[in-house]
Amino acid sequence: MTLLKLLTWPYVRKHLLRTWLTVAGIALGVVVFAGMHTANDTVLYGFQKTVDRIAGKAQLEVSSGETGFPEEVLEKVQALAEVDVAVPVIEATVSAGRQGNLLLLAVDMTGDRSLREYDFEEGEEAVLEDPLVFLAQPDSLIVTRDFAARNNLAAGGKLALDTMEGRRHFTVRGIMKPGGLASAFGGSLAVMDIYAAQKVLGRGRRFDRIDLTVKPGVPVDQGRAAIQKALGSGYQVERPASRGKQFESIARIFAIGATLNGMFALLIGLFIIYNTFSVAVAQRRSEIGVLRALGATQGQIRRLFLLESAVLGLAGSGLGILLGLLMARAMAGYLSDYFGEVYGIAQRTEAVAADPALLAFSVLAGVLASMLAAWIPARQAAQVDPVRALHKSAHETFSSRESRMRLAWAAIFLAVALAMVAAGGHTGLRLYVGYLSVVIAAVLLTPAMVRALIRVLRSVLQAILPVEGALAADSLLQSPRRTSATVAAVMLSLSLVVGLGGISAASYDSIFEWMSNVLNPDLFVGTSEQIAERSYRFPPALGETIRQMDFVDQVQMVRTVRVLYRQTPVMLVATDLKSLSERVRPKVVAGDARTMFVEAAQGKGVVLADNLALMQRLKLGDVIEIPSPGGVLRLAVLGITIDYSDQAGAVLMDRSLFLRNWNDDSVNLFRVYLKRGVKPEEARQRILERLGPHSRLFVMTNQELRKYVMKVTDQWFGLTYLQIFVAVLIAILGIVNSLTVSITDRRRELGVLRAVGGLRRQVRQAVWMEAAGIGAVSIVLGLALGAVVLYYYLGVVGGDLVGIRLEYRYPAGMALLLVPTMLLVALIAALGPAEAAVRASLVEALEYE
């Protein structure tokens, strides 16, 4: 500690900017890791809170996927000896116009109070005590005080909600006190009579769920087993908390992405620290020499630098945690909207849910990364020979032995990577081992490649500005450690950008192709502007009404429901497959394009989306098991096609098979093909004029639907762009750090240059050219490594994350854009250091050392 106080503190004070940049390097990695995970946890926590608050005293929940089940099931459950109280529930997110979205909890008020506490405001007790008016009037609503206050509502006030019969006004007949149930979904909760909700939401005589308690003395698991036995395997009987697990499986993609990107960001930060410490060791060689001469042991010197790195790591991690929590707060709202819109999951983020274990791990990872990065410089510091301590720069070069060792290790890692590819490492552990091997090999090869490239670059720089160019190139060549570390950091950042950009570009291409092949109806008639919304449903008769319109050629009824497959919620799409096959040309991955739909239309099996097949390791001919109210269906996989209907994967089933097993004829979406020559805009208008006033109906043209799909895609890739931004930020940080170090390191050299008549302009330009040199070399290596990284990212996306099989296509456009961008970034990064070099006192510079 004494050494830390005597040596480190004065050095830190003298090099505040560099210290700050080092701390920032670690902080960025921690921000990405902690921030993204905390955002994910916050949304999950919000969801869990909503589930807990709504569950009340319920010990078990009975459901059958998203389709719900007929009312008779309730009586069956209530009749079981193990069941004490069982009540029906419908839950849906509905739009209240300008008042925003409301979570509608529909219950049977005659018995629901046995399970849930409805704590009413004073003066509203009558609703609670006498639910007769509430039940008799289907326009009755109970809202929370929060919601009422936000929207200036009082008992007796009116609230407009979207219903299947269009927008209707509801009467607020009760206001709940805050807390408990009333705080679910962030307080945006409304309670409605369940039979009124069936009408409002077009649910027919079905319930979504049964909440229940078992008889006193009956173990919950025993009750669960009895209910499961009575209802069969087509029903899920779970504790309320288990709904969180399904959500986790959806959020898993994001969590894996957060881990990968956080780790990558930390890896880049690691190079920045390595660079800084290498330079620090170099600049303090004389001090270290004196200390060694005075009897300091090698261990003490090593520990000094490691302790220094640990302190910086701790500071960086602390800062990272703070910024990460801020980032999580912003990102959680974004994620919440995304999960709500795409998956229809009712949750509302409240306070940021920071997991102490995660934060502790982030700090530990930051400190360890910092210490790991400082390990080699610390070891070099410990090995400083007191006699040679005054010799400059010997430390900044690689010994020929070290260079040979690096090349040998790089060859070994490359061989491992190739072996993984040869062993079919497109997915799983082999993919990650291969990826890691390539990254390590690239880092090991960086010094050699940097040296070769800068030699080539020297002549180019000299051709532009002879003196400044030569100075810049030589400076880079004379400090291979510093230069290599900076280039490695920027190279890794750029490879990340290329990899993510490549995934993004390939995804867009693939989605465009899918839309052209499959989303070809002229109009889409849905219950909401958001096509994925499934709270409301149409009666099938509406499809017939549309079909009979004189300008309509064909109508396909589509029912989409989320069902559990291997405990993962996947999308079941039920439609008339014969009719569909005559209109669409999906890209077939496996199976016979001519027969798969015909056989599926006969109920012989299903067609799977490729992403589901990849993620669940399913192939043609396999049998999948899907729970339905009629029991578990065992269906053959008749074909696999490219289909982006759902991120978790889709199962395409014939509507007749669905009707038989789910006994649910409602419809989510009508695909409408118009007669030749009919303009979609006019047809839309006529449909709205005819049906709009009587029912909740949204008609989208083909173009509008495509825009919607692209919007959802943009939302998903919005997170990717954030990662790209962080990667570029780290690259800038690396260059700034490197140049700052370089300028400090060469104060004497630059002082001499100015003393012999060198102009300020020349010094400034030399620094700029040095930055441009780092930028140019990093671009070449980063774009090259990006080409390899993209291969692995495609494997990760295809096999482990979302199962999207994307074609390899190098993002040349993005790469071209990166060239001027990164050169500009490098020059911007050089502005500060260049001015520092120019404004340094000549006398001080010449007195240096």
Next chain:
Amino acid sequence: MNSLVLLLMVCGVRAEDGRQIMREVQNRTKANSQRYEGTLKVIDGKNRISEKRWTYERIGSAGDSKVVLRFLAPAEVKGVALLVVNHPDRASDQWMWTPALQRDRRIALQDRSTRFFGTDFSFEDLEERDADQFDYRVLAEENVNGAACWKIEGRPKKTRSSQYTHSYLWIEKERYAVIAIDAWHNERLVRRIHYGDYRRVSNIWTPLTLEVEDMGRKSKTVLKTEKLEYNVPVKEEAFTLQALRRES
């Protein structure tokens, strides 16, 4: 009204006596059908009063009967109906009809102990029960308001589900009329019912006023009966869900 009179029959010092007394009570109130208009006044713990009106029709008796309650007021609940189908050997089936929604809902057995739409009755209290569904024991002979009464304890038989573990009934000796009932759940007095303003209608002594006190909530419901008739011509078909839907 019959159902409310018979609903909590329980009693006896000697079991035979208790059963005989309760059978006699049941026999003396027996009628093939019944109809009245009732006014329900609910006075809560803070002395706030709410009022409802209904028509009551019953066919059959002694636990093998059907009842239709139809609300007349207030306006928001007009047309809401309750169909109760009593069974001699098990709990009744109950459905509620809401005309604004044009649909019925079943009142689950588990919900029978909950309050009947803000009154101090529970849904179970609307059931008509046969005397044979209880074990009776005469506990004592007491004077209530100057009238000689038997105090009878009744406990539902094991085959019978009830929210009450036991009840005490005061039966006026002269008319075999129920004067009061205390309904208990273990050591807790749940409800206290007083029957008053007895009139002889169609040769049946009938209380035209009934007061129920919810001992936990400290609230009271008073049911006043008007236009009471026995053995009126009613059709079996009127006591079905289809009839409820039709007449809404």
